[in-house]
Structures are given as C-alpha cells and as structure tokens.
Amino acid sequence: xxxxxxxxxxxEHALCAILKKSNKINEIYCFPGNAGTSNIAQNIDLNSNNFxxxxxxxxxxxxxxxxxxxxxxxxxxxxxxxxxxNIKVFGPDKIAAQLEGSKIFTKKICQKFKIPxxxxxxxxxxxxxxxxxxxxxxxxxxxxxxxxxxxxxxxxDNLKDSDTAINEIFDGKFGVAKNILIEEFLEGEEMSFxxxxxGKTFKCFGTxxxxxxxxEGDKGKNTGGMGAYSPSRLFSKKLEEKIIKKIIKPxxxxxxxxxxNYKGFLYAGLMIVNNEPYLIxxxxxxxxxxxQTILPRLKSDLAMIIxxxxxxxxxxxxxxxxxNKSLCVVLCAKGYPxxxxxxxxxxxxxxxxxxxxxxxxxxxxxxxxxxILVNGGRVLxxxxxxxxxxxxxxxxxKIIEKVNWTDGFYRKDIGYxxxxx
Numbered sequence: 001x002x003x004x005x006x007x008x009x010x011x012e013h014a015l016c017a018i019l020k021k022s023n024k025i026n027e028i029y030c031f032p033g034n035a036g037t038s039n040i041a042q043n044i045d046l047n048s049n050n051f052x053x054x055x056x057x058x059x060x061x062x063x064x065x066x067x068x069x070x071x072x073x074x075x076x077x078x079x080x081x082x083x084x085x086n087i088k089v090f091g092p093d094k095i096a097a098q099l100e101g102s103k104i105f106t107k108k109i110c111q112k113f114k115i116p117x118x119x120x121x122x123x124x125x126x127x128x129x130x131x132x133x134x135x136x137x138x139x140x141x142x143x144x145x146x147x148x149x150x151x152x153x154x155x156x157d158n159l160k161d162s163d164t165a166i167n168e169i170f171d172g173k174f175g176v177a178k179n180i181l182i183e184e185f186l187e188g189e190e191m192s193f194x195x196x197x198x199g200k201t202f203k204c205f206g207t208x209x210x211x212x213x214x215x216e217g218d219k220g221k222n223t224g225g226m227g228a229y230s231p232s233r234l235f236s237k238k239l240e241e242k243i244i245k246k247i248i249k250p251x252x253x254x255x256x257x258x259x260x261n262y263k264g265f266l267y268a269g270l271m272i273v274n275n276e277p278y279l280i281x282x283x284x285x286x287x288x289x290x291x292q293t294i295l296p297r298l299k300s301d302l303a304m305i306i307x308x309x310x311x312x313x314x315x316x317x318x319x320x321x322x323x324n325k326s327l328c329v330v331l332c333a334k335g336y337p338x339x340x341x342x343x344x345x346x347x348x349x350x351x352x353x354x355x356x357x358x359x360x361x362x363x364x365x366x367x368x369x370x371x372i373l374v375n376g377g378r379v380l381x382x383x384x385x386x387x388x389x390x391x392x393x394x395x396x397x398k399i400i401e402k403v404n405w406t407d408g409f410y411r412k413d414i415g416y417x418x419x420x421x
C-alpha cells in the first residue's frame with residue numbers, strides 16, 4: 001500500500017515513523033514533510049493548502065490512502081475535496097472540522113446536547129467584550145474563535161490582562177476575528193482524551209497530558225506544546241465511561257444531525273473537576289506533541305487501524321497498547337513563541353543514536369545540502385518509553401544534552417505532576 005501524509009510537524013514525523021513499521025506499507029509520501037521524514041519517506045514539496053496540486057500528484061502516483069495531519073486543511077475542506085475525486089482519505093469532513101475551526105460552533109453543540117463545559121459568553125466587538133468583564137470574578141479565559149495554532153487562549157487574572165487579550169484578538173493577531181469567547185475559569189486538572197472513528201464506530205485511542213506554557217512550572221505564554229506524557233495520571237475506567245457518555249456520544253450525535261458522520265482522530269481537551277469531565281475544546285486531529293507520546297505505546301498496526309476506518313470496518317479491529325509510560329520533551333528555538341531565528345543549523349544530530357524505546361521526531365526542520373536547518377519554533381521532539389515517567393524523562397534529557405544546541409531551549413520539568421523525584 002502507498003500512503004501519503006499531509007503536514008510537516010512532529011506529529012506527521014511520528015505518524016510516518018509508526019506507519020513505517022507496518023508490513024502493509026511499501027511507500028510513504030509526505031506533503032511537504034521535514035528533515036526527519038526525508039530519511040524514511042519521500043518528501044514532496046507541495047503546499048498543503050493547494051488541494052488541486054496535491055490531488056493531481058496523488059492520482060498520478062496512485063497513492064492508496066491519504067492521512068491529514070494538521071487542522072487547517074481539514075477546516076478548509078480537504079477531505080470533501082479528495083472524496084469528490086475518489087481519493088481514500090482519513091480525517092473529518094468540513095462540517096465536523098468546525099469543532100476545531102470555530103470554538104463557538106462547539107459551544108453551541110454543548111448547549112444543545114447538555115455537554116458539560118465552562119459557562120461562556122460570545123461577543124462581536126471590543127466594547128461589548130470589555131463591558132461584560134467589568135464585574136467579572138477573575139480569572140477569565142478569553143479565546144479567539146478561529147484557528148490559532150494552539151496559541152489563541154488567554155488566562156487573564158485582571159482587567160488589564162483581559163484588555164490586552166481582547167485587543168490582540170480583535171486586532172488580528174490570529175487572523176480575522178469576528179467573534180470572541182469569554183469563559184469561566186475551571187479549577188481542576190487538564191487531560192487530553194482521544195478517540196478514533198470510522199463514521200459508524202469509535203474506539204478510545206489513548207490519553208495524555210500536554211504542557212502548553214513556555215516556562216517551567218506552567219508559567220508564561222501559551223505555545224503549541226512544550227512536551228507531554230502518556231497516559232494521563234487521571235485516567236480510570238470510571239472516568240472514561242463518563243467522558244464517553246457525557247461528552248463524546250452527544251457530540252457525535254450532534255454532528256450526525258448536521259449531516260456529518262465523524263471519521264478520523266478526535267481529541268477532546270478536558271478539565272477534570274472533582275472527577276467530573278468538562279469539555280474545554282475539541283481538536284479534529286491528533287494532538288502535537290500528544291501524538292508523539294501516544295503512538296510509541298501502540299501495539300497494533302496503525303496502518304490497518306486507519307485503513308479499517310476508511311472502509312467503515314473499525315468494529316472488526318482490536319486496538320492494543322503496551323503497558324508502559326511515554327514522555328516527550330520539545331526542543332524549541334530561542335525566542336519561541338515570539339520571534340526566533342530561522343535557517344540556523346542544528347549540529348550533532350547525525351551523532352544521536354536512539355534505541356528501540358527512544359524516538360527523535362523532527363518538527364520545525366528542513367534539510368538543505370545535507371544540513372538540518374531550523375524551519376519553525378518547535379524544532380525537535382525527544383520521546384522515551386519506560387516503565388516509569390522518571391526514567392523516561394531522565395533518558396530524554398541525556399539525549400538532548402548530547403545534541404548540545406546552544407540556540408535551543410526546553411522545559412526540564414515536563415511531567416512534574418507525575419514525577420516526585
């Protein structure tokens with residue numbers, strides 16, 4: 001089978017690496033991929049936003065299955081476009097992708113189907129937003145309605161912070177903003193919960209905990225993710241049952257009423273308050289870096305799982321997991337999530353040897369003349385699988401130290417809530 005992966009980040013390199021293990025796959029193409037995927041697949045320099053160019057290449061090369069990694073092409077309808085041209089594609093259609101494309105779309109489904117979530121208000125301008133917050137009991141959570149690469153969420157402790165958030169969102173920091181969402185702050189612990197669905201059946205696909213803030217102790221600005229670990233320490237069968245009953249099933253029902261049968265990965269960002277799940281947000285694809293921590297624990301053949309979803313036969317598949325722990329640390333370019341230098345070389349990567357329990361996934365990299373250069377703020381993902389989180393993190397830190405990249409930085413406390421030492 002020939003497989004194509006759309007995207008260029010750490011998530012796509014992880015998908016590529018785990019799919020490569022399958023004896024069902026003989027060729028993998030990445031659109032456009034990164035320096036890491038170039039070692040195990042064919043990188044094709046096509047823009048993932050140019051659906052027609054992608055379609056023409058896929059048909060010409062007779063690629064059997066396309067997997068969509070990032071959210072933007074999903075929200076813009078790449079699945080609908082490919083299916084119209086009889087291309088087998090894994091990912092949700094344009095209607096379902098609005099779960100991530102518009103936070104307000106998701107909130108309205110929550111309202112209609114009584115899905116537990118934070119109380120909220122929707123506003124169309126700065127004046128009404130600020131007036132609403134004059135008598136607010138802080139903290140407040142302020143979100144850009146549109147896609148923001150994981151960064152359009154502000155947790156504000158006072159009126160000054162909220163004014164800054166409102167101004168930045170409506171002034172276009174994350175693109176054109178027609179609406180803003182203001183939510184109550186829920187006191188609890190976050191959890192990332194994943195399912196995989198074929199449109200008729202869904203199965204659970206792991207849990208994780210992401211560290212969004214740039215600095216240790218979960219301080220500073222939100223990022224696309226500084227690291228993650230899997231499984232979540234909060235996971236239990238009883239909690240899983242609540243999540244499925246109160247959140248996942250009503251969401252899928254709501255989408256079906258809109259004419260969409262959900263196919264693909266679905267990522268529920270949850271806040272667990274007194275062992276009760278509340279929906280914070282949905283992502284309509286695997287998380288990044290959660291994907292990099294979850295997939296190394298997968299025992300079953302990922303290619304067969306995804307293919308069964310495309311053929312509406314997921315009910316015949318058994319998804320098995322290793323009984324271990326996984327932890328990922330993201331190495332970033334200095335200055336991220338603000339301005340950082342691109343095109344700088346990352347030395348020493350050829351000298352990094354990882355064993356079967358360790359992984360090095362490229363994210364913001366590209367290869368030119370056999371040199372690996374920075375091409376994004378989150379540059380490399382180091383993952384280790386072990387019997388416990390402490391050993392996993394220790395191994396990751398040793399590998400990062402060997403890279404010895406002076407223009408990079410990383411959080412040394414990833415997993416601090418599950419590591420006592």
